[in-house]
Amino acid sequence: MKLISGGVCAAKGFTANGVHCGIRKNRTKRDLALIYSETPATAAAVYTTNLVKGAPLAVTKAHIADGKAQAILCNSGNANTCNADGVEIAEKMSLLAAETLGLKPEDIVIASTGVIGQPLPIEPIAAGMKPLAEGLNPDGSLTAAEGIMTTDTIVKEVAVEFEIGGKVCRIGGIAKGSGMIHPNMATMLVFITSDVAISPEMLQKALSSDIADTFNMVSVDGDTSTNDMVVVLANGRAGNQEITAEGPEFETFMKALNTVTVHLCRMIAGDGEGATKLLECHVTGACDTQNAKIVAKSVICSSLLKAAMFGADANWGRVLCAIGYSGANVDVNRVDVAFRSAKGTIPVCKDGAGIEFSEEIAKEILLEKEIEILVGCGEGPGTATAWGCDLTYDYVKINGDYRT
Amino acid sequence: MKLISGGVCAAKGFTANGVHCGIRKNRTKRDLALIYSETPATAAAVYTTNLVKGAPLAVTKAHIADGKAQAILCNSGNANTCNADGVEIAEKMSLLAAETLGLKPEDIVIASTGVIGQPLPIEPIAAGMKPLAEGLNPDGSLTAAEGIMTTDTIVKEVAVEFEIGGKVCRIGGIAKGSGMIHPNMATMLVFITSDVAISPEMLQKALSSDIADTFNMVSVDGDTSTNDMVVVLANGRAGNQEITAEGPEFETFMKALNTVTVHLCRMIAGDGEGATKLLECHVTGACDTQNAKIVAKSVICSSLLKAAMFGADANWGRVLCAIGYSGANVDVNRVDVAFRSAKGTIPVCKDGAGIEFSEEIAKEILLEKEIEILVGCGEGPGTATAWGCDLTYDYVKINGDYRT
Numbered sequence: 001m002k003l004i005s006g007g008v009c010a011a012k013g014f015t016a017n018g019v020h021c022g023i024r025k026n027r028t029k030r031d032l033a034l035i036y037s038e039t040p041a042t043a044a045a046v047y048t049t050n051l052v053k054g055a056p057l058a059v060t061k062a063h064i065a066d067g068k069a070q071a072i073l074c075n076s077g078n079a080n081t082c083n084a085d086g087v088e089i090a091e092k093m094s095l096l097a098a099e100t101l102g103l104k105p106e107d108i109v110i111a112s113t114g115v116i117g118q119p120l121p122i123e124p125i126a127a128g129m130k131p132l133a134e135g136l137n138p139d140g141s142l143t144a145a146e147g148i149m150t151t152d153t154i155v156k157e158v159a160v161e162f163e164i165g166g167k168v169c170r171i172g173g174i175a176k177g178s179g180m181i182h183p184n185m186a187t188m189l190v191f192i193t194s195d196v197a198i199s200p201e202m203l204q205k206a207l208s209s210d211i212a213d214t215f216n217m218v219s220v221d222g223d224t225s226t227n228d229m230v231v232v233l234a235n236g237r238a239g240n241q242e243i244t245a246e247g248p249e250f251e252t253f254m255k256a257l258n259t260v261t262v263h264l265c266r267m268i269a270g271d272g273e274g275a276t277k278l279l280e281c282h283v284t285g286a287c288d289t290q291n292a293k294i295v296a297k298s299v300i301c302s303s304l305l306k307a308a309m310f311g312a313d314a315n316w317g318r319v320l321c322a323i324g325y326s327g328a329n330v331d332v333n334r335v336d337v338a339f340r341s342a343k344g345t346i347p348v349c350k351d352g353a354g355i356e357f358s359e360e361i362a363k364e365i366l367l368e369k370e371i372e373i374l375v376g377c378g379e380g381p382g383t384a385t386a387w388g389c390d391l392t393y394d395y396v397k398i399n400g401d402y403r404t
Numbered sequence: 405m406k407l408i409s410g411g412v413c414a415a416k417g418f419t420a421n422g423v424h425c426g427i428r429k430n431r432t433k434r435d436l437a438l439i440y441s442e443t444p445a446t447a448a449a450v451y452t453t454n455l456v457k458g459a460p461l462a463v464t465k466a467h468i469a470d471g472k473a474q475a476i477l478c479n480s481g482n483a484n485t486c487n488a489d490g491v492e493i494a495e496k497m498s499l500l501a502a503e504t505l506g507l508k509p510e511d512i513v514i515a516s517t518g519v520i521g522q523p524l525p526i527e528p529i530a531a532g533m534k535p536l537a538e539g540l541n542p543d544g545s546l547t548a549a550e551g552i553m554t555t556d557t558i559v560k561e562v563a564v565e566f567e568i569g570g571k572v573c574r575i576g577g578i579a580k581g582s583g584m585i586h587p588n589m590a591t592m593l594v595f596i597t598s599d600v601a602i603s604p605e606m607l608q609k610a611l612s613s614d615i616a617d618t619f620n621m622v623s624v625d626g627d628t629s630t631n632d633m634v635v636v637l638a639n640g641r642a643g644n645q646e647i648t649a650e651g652p653e654f655e656t657f658m659k660a661l662n663t664v665t666v667h668l669c670r671m672i673a674g675d676g677e678g679a680t681k682l683l684e685c686h687v688t689g690a691c692d693t694q695n696a697k698i699v700a701k702s703v704i705c706s707s708l709l710k711a712a713m714f715g716a717d718a719n720w721g722r723v724l725c726a727i728g729y730s731g732a733n734v735d736v737n738r739v740d741v742a743f744r745s746a747k748g749t750i751p752v753c754k755d756g757a758g759i760e761f762s763e764e765i766a767k768e769i770l771l772e773k774e775i776e777i778l779v780g781c782g783e784g785p786g787t788a789t790a791w792g793c794d795l796t797y798d799y800v801k802i803n804g805d806y807r808t
Binding site for chain 2: 048049050051052053079081082083084115116117118225226303304307308310311313316317318320321323324325330332349352353354391392393395396397398399400
């Protein structure tokens, strides 16, 4: 398996595009994205667990109930959530895309991201649909990725190439997500495409299984969005024999999917609102996986630790504190903690108590852009990784006045 | 019942004092506090649920197992937590206080607050004990309250006067707490004194019942401290007939206690690290109290809402979002939201959807120092209140480099 350039157009038979249609006031920001498969594709999705759900989620869920879809239409600048006419607007979006692409509305996945509770006007989308569709092209992943960004500062795309049954296969994806990131069953907007032939059941199984260890282990601010959605389209153009059951081919697909999702997780966490650092918490030695996950996520979510990491302060007491209140079954008197980055590794706590360390070396390690927090529980085989970011002045700035 | 001036010395027979002994480097900051009852007092306490517990908590728990105590010794600047010799040091503190005051070590409540994982030297405490005890006086509540402060910016004390069986009674308290505030079964350090005569069982019952609606409904940053503790001493000097069972006298005591604790909650939340505003979320119409509490606490804990409040931005979508992911049993399509302050009330959401409102008026209301977020669930009799604060640049600043 190897990483290749590109995103949602890396797999055979996919094109994409992104334009500015006028939902966002800033004319330099694309706000409408389209991803298209030349042939019908198998579709699977997971959605937010927030009781308040964006209207597009309900529409998408109905459309892919048959396990099939052929295009994804997504706008940024407005979440189309908590609006009385939300479902109606999302259905109109489907209709516009279907008419333009010569498909049925039920073949369209609809997604929206942006402000909650402001009516989404259909006019700019209607006006932008034709140029959007006409501009579909095999190099369009980047503009599509730009079209779904809100407070994101970097474009998020990734692709991998691998073989199944002697056939060259690809999976690629784009993502947006920077604030209101604390996915539960799904995350922000992630669109993944593949040319692998796989049944709807196995595709959904692969996705549902993967997100438990990937997107559900990311947190920027503890707020689970109303519009989180991860969608995978697989059009079978790689020509492999369709995957319809577990086995080596399914394992290969799972591994490739995981490579893509972990990359996107790291990109989302590292580009958290206002973030200057990617935090990665690796837990080992927990009594089981579930408890390892609880510990990893609690550490990554601690506002106090996040602020300390912003200040490159090796305040390991905050790691212990977050483990202690996590609710995990863990013997805090056996916990070891170390910080690691490209500059080296420094152990700071052993068996739940502090050990002497050089503050200068710790500072040097923590000044890096990617910090690993290594937690050893000394109890069993449970391991887990969670991704987050530091808490900075800019997070407050961005969210102190998001709507204006 | 009326509010009176003073804190832990308001009740008859209590004196207090606070000094700088040298645990904190800054000589202008008091770092050692003592509260003393001239006669033995009934004692009750609640502690953090964090698995990582400060050594002083274990020592205090053992000392008041008999329901009695006569003095509280507390240092700031060092939490005496995650240290190999933690319990030993806390016991030495008890011994020093006992010797100086002519009491038994088992009569002393010990508490510590500050940095985790750095050994607490006993020398400054030993040196400071004599001047601390000699300075005990009936006006010492303020200096004791200063002695327990860390990143607090205001001194927190309150007292009330009421009658039980024709006898004038008083309850007063001091508190510290600004960061790492998300109590669970207890909060930061809160010391409450009373001259009411009450049995240990009924005192513990009153305290345990009260905190569920007060300190456990406060959150500054979602981090549950390792050293949270609320202690009540009641010395019976008011001369009322001892309260040994439920009834009107117990109800009066509960009401007075609640007046004190709610005041302290508001002070702790409003003085949250870096806070510019006190946030108070009132939930009504939930199906029951438990669900009302879950909703209120989720709203108050949302980083996104906290940042919006800092920016005086009426971003009610974040309130809906926080309700949606709270896990409470609530019909989001029936939720109403309004913001209220001294400048007026503005409804912003009805039945889960936005309503038109004046952004100018909303801004004026949200620029106040005390903001109420009113959530109506339209379902049942459940009500709850939670207290928090806004998320500001200063929170990041304070916690980016706490240890140096």
